[in-house]
Amino acid sequence: MLEALRIGMLGFGTVGRGVADLLLNHPDLLANRAGIPLRLVRIATRNPERDRGLALGSVEVTGNVHRVVDATDLDVVVELIGGIIPTRDLVHRALESGKHVITANKALIAEYGPDLFALAHSKGVQLGIEAAVAGAVPIIKTLRESLAGNRIDSVYGILNGTCNYILTEMRAKGLPFARVLADAQAKGFAEADPSFDIDGIDAAHKLAILSAIAFGTPLDYGRILKEGIRHVSETDIAWANEMGYRIKLLAMSRLREGLMEMTVRPVMVPVGSMVAAVEGVFNAVFVHGDYAGTTMYHGRGAGERPTASAVVADLMDLARDLRAGAKERVPSLSVPVHHLRTLPIQSAAQRQGSFYIRMAVVDRPGVLAEITAILARHAISIDAIHQKGRSPVEAVPLVMVTHESTEERITQALIEIEQLDSVREPPRSIRIEAGLA
Amino acid sequence: MLEALRIGMLGFGTVGRGVADLLLNHPDLLANRAGIPLRLVRIATRNPERDRGLALGSVEVTGNVHRVVDATDLDVVVELIGGIIPTRDLVHRALESGKHVITANKALIAEYGPDLFALAHSKGVQLGIEAAVAGAVPIIKTLRESLAGNRIDSVYGILNGTCNYILTEMRAKGLPFARVLADAQAKGFAEADPSFDIDGIDAAHKLAILSAIAFGTPLDYGRILKEGIRHVSETDIAWANEMGYRIKLLAMSRLREGLMEMTVRPVMVPVGSMVAAVEGVFNAVFVHGDYAGTTMYHGRGAGERPTASAVVADLMDLARDLRAGAKERVPSLSVPVHHLRTLPIQSAAQRQGSFYIRMAVVDRPGVLAEITAILARHAISIDAIHQKGRSPVEAVPLVMVTHESTEERITQALIEIEQLDSVREPPRSIRIEAGLA
Structure with missing residues (x-):
């Protein structure tokens, strides 16, 4: 059985500082809850000399990422550099060498997640991503x-x-x-x-x-x-x-x-x-x-301490898994990769809803007739219409709320409306979501 | 390795119906996510004959709780009877026989949790309680x-x-x-x-x-x-x-x-x-x-389907633990029992806050002076005072909001105020919590 979870960290910026602070502040709390200590062994950063105001004790701070990525005395690498280059390669190497990885890097996961999850799976290690979405919210x-x-x-x-x-x-x-x-x-x-x-x-x-x-x-x-x-x-x-x-x-x-x-x-x-x-x-x-x-x-969806809370949640999960002898207890995307299936996406013609539309129109007779004729041709019916202010020279705002329509129709109608002489700016539309919690 | 998680259920009321419905509705979804099927084997209920409108297939419905509690062909017992008697004994026996238990029974856990958790720990089994608090909220x-x-x-x-x-x-x-x-x-x-x-x-x-x-x-x-x-x-x-x-x-x-x-x-x-x-x-x-x-x-904190969601969350956790070979991955109360420590409770003299106080007073000169004298004697200062309506015969409401005080002082003052001739009902106080999220 593992004696401690040995942690290496890539990046020592805001979130990195938060994670180090948490691990150094709560050693007993974490060990009691996880069943084994969480030990921060090493941090790689571009600025190893900078004072972060932390009592780092025996934690090694290095300018050399390979001391973390290629280390053999670490169980897990926490990636808090962000971005794709060189992070993607570093995470790849850490996984390749059989270390677990925990990251707050949503761009990396959103764009290269499939490869990285597959690699983690083939190596029998975890790729933890709680901190990548919505900070402290689990x-x-x-x-x-x-x-x-x-x-x-x-x-x-x-x-x-x-x-x-x-x-x-x-x-x-x-x-x-x-x-x-x-x-x-x-x-x-x-x-x-x-x-x-x-x-x-x-x-x-x-x-x-x-x-x-x-x-x-x-x-x-x-x-x-x-x-x-x-x-x-x-x-x-x-x-x-x-x-x-x-x-x-x-x-x-x-x-x-x-x-x-x-x-x-x-x-x-x-x-x-x-x-x-x-x-x-x-x-x-x-x-x-x-x-x-x-x-x-x-x-809180971001920030030093809330994001650290999420990173450490993944570390605690990992420590508990390793202590309890669990391997790949929960697949990264909820089901094993071979059960994932692509679902078709709605087209603009299928996306239905009501819309707010705002135009800047010249205030003269017939304008409303022109606009409503275009909307009618696209089978868009109007729930409410508002016009404020009058001006013989300047454009005035004209606001409409449509009944249920398709997004395709709205887009087409607005393209035509924009061509009208009496319409002075590109019309704007905003979807109304009335049925949410 | 386990081929399936074999589930027995005690109780087939509202929540029991929800759990059975979920397990029977989503077999593939659950199996894909857990890595093994969740198989509802047997349900014990006082009314085995009643039609619950479910296609139960091969699920056995029995009037005999011992067919669940003492069974050797089950991995886990889901207790949805509620109450203490005879539930406590049934849960005890199920744990004693080496079966995991999942329960939505907050009264049982709040009052007898320590014994039951200790027993579960000694038997190396889980006692899942997600459904006992706040329904679907995890x-x-x-x-x-x-x-x-x-x-x-x-x-x-x-x-x-x-x-x-x-x-x-x-x-x-x-x-x-x-x-x-x-x-x-x-x-x-x-x-x-x-x-x-x-x-x-x-x-x-x-x-x-x-x-x-x-x-x-x-x-x-x-x-x-x-x-x-x-x-x-x-x-x-x-x-x-x-x-x-x-x-x-x-x-x-x-x-x-x-x-x-x-x-x-x-x-x-x-x-x-x-x-x-x-x-x-x-x-x-x-x-x-x-x-x-x-x-x-x-x-949703209650109801057939939300509570079933929480019960099945515990079943899924258990299935994933068993499939992955994890034992006691997370202690029931977050830390092992020997790390639990009692903390002292605040006394009424230590509980500080501001209070709303409502009295029914006779509307005559001097009443307010009597009341505020009592409050002053107890060192309670007033942030706001409201009186509505006037009546020479009936009592009128007098409402006060205090500054920060202790609950002990408020209680003492209200006892004295209640003795006043001009006060017609026992005064009521409600704590004001202004600092919550």
Whole structure:
């Protein structure tokens, strides 16, 4: 039997510091719960000399990643470098050498997960990914284990704290996107290059992982329809508010009549819904299973300590497995790889819903007739129409809410509407999700 | 290696039906995820002849509990009879014979858990209890595994759907307790004898289990301070509303400076808090850990299918453990029994907080002076005072909110106030919890 779980770490930035801090702070607590001590042996970092304000004791800090990746005195490598290069190779080598790997790297898993899981399986080691999705919120284990009796038909939520913070602030303060983004960058809630977050890439990485586990499908990040929040204006937010909605960047995977819908995009949700109540930097995941019904999981989706909590959850699982003699107790994607099956994706013609549409139109007779004629030709019926302000010279906003339609029809109609002389900006549409928890 | 997990069931009521239904509905899904089939072999029930509307196939239904408890062809016994007698003996015998046991019986675990866990440990078998707390919400596994890296300092939430439904309805419809209770009984949300629910006993059973796991203390149901919702009046609810609060039956265990506070009672929580947003029959548990921060878990706390989801989660865990060769991977109370340690409980003199106090007083000069003199003598200072209506003959309501005080002082002061001639009913107090998530 193992005497201790010997841990090597790649990367000693924010999350790395949190993991080291936790392991050094709680040795007895962890050992009592795991049955064996968790021993942090070595950390590889580009800046081995930097003082992180931790009493590292006998922990070796090295500038040489190979002292971790190729080590023979470690049981597990915790990868907290992030990104694909050189991380992918390092994780590959660590697995190849028979070490378990735990990572918070959603991009790596979303894009190269299939190869890495297959390699881990062939080597009989674990590849732990709890920290890759929703920080401290234990959604990976919940999907794989706690909801294992359920056929899951939807998993959705707020998976990017930066976007949720920006949208929350835009609404609370009535400020435009660019201003709030700059403010978020100044506060450290958004990266200098924010595109991973605000274009929905980060949320889509996480959704790809959740979908695969929930539905037993191969990881397939490329099939997710992504739209970020750059085009959400303060006008849209004000209109949403007036109509009893909040705009959220919603990541959603949903199975309907055998077809998958996998989308990351801004949607309107009713003010009284629980999704709408997820504010600021928080993350929340909602899962609907055929027996459990809807369950919801909420907490901090990022940051030094919450992410460390998730990394250490995987370390504790591993320590308990090794102590108890368990091998591959739970498959990484819930079922063994040969049971994964691809499900067809809904086309835009199959994606149904009602939509908010905002246009800037010249305020003159006949405009509304032109627009509604186009909508009618595409069999789109209107639930509500709002026009505010009058101006003989400037464009005025015209807002409509449609009845149930297909996304394809909406897109086609908006292309035609954009051609009209009286329409001054590209019309914007936002899906309304009225039926969420 | 095991070829299948062979399951026997005790009890075939609502939850039993749900478990059988799930196992019979999802054989392939479960087998793919667990690595071995989950086979329902036998069900013991008092009414073996009754038609439950299930295609039971080869499942044996018997009137003889010993065909399950003493069977040698079963790996695990699922106990869904409830209550203590004869359940305690049956569970004891099943464990004694070397079978694993999974139960949804919170009363049994809260009151006899220590013996049963010790017996299970001595026999090298599991005693699964996920379904005993908060139905489909996977809080047991989350505390034991997902938050295993955290020192937990509070766990609290809404653990009794019946009480939460009653309080939600009282507020929404402005109706008195007795009327809403009768309505809940008619709808099947409350038992004919509702005392287990409305006196806080059921919530306290669940809190005892959560506390033990969260804090590594021995199970000790007797130390929980319990107060039910019988005395919550529609007047209190209206006042709470007016002051920006909701009244909730809150189950809370909190560690402060080495002292435990374990209470189940109606409290006022701010309208904007997440606790306040838990409505109707839903359950929610909030956990604060030193690294994860506050995480929250929300879902259906009872019912045929949600409880079945939790029972099957334990069955899946067991199947995966057995298939993977793991023995006692995770201790039942998070740490081995010899690591459990009792923590001292806060006395009423140590429990600090602010309080809502409601009195019925005769509206004449000097009354307020008498009351405030008593409060001053007990060093209780007043944050706000409200009086509504005037009447020369009838008592009028007088409502106060105190600053931080101790519960002992409040109790003493209210005893003295009750003696006053001008005070017509026993004064009522409700703790205000303003700092919750």
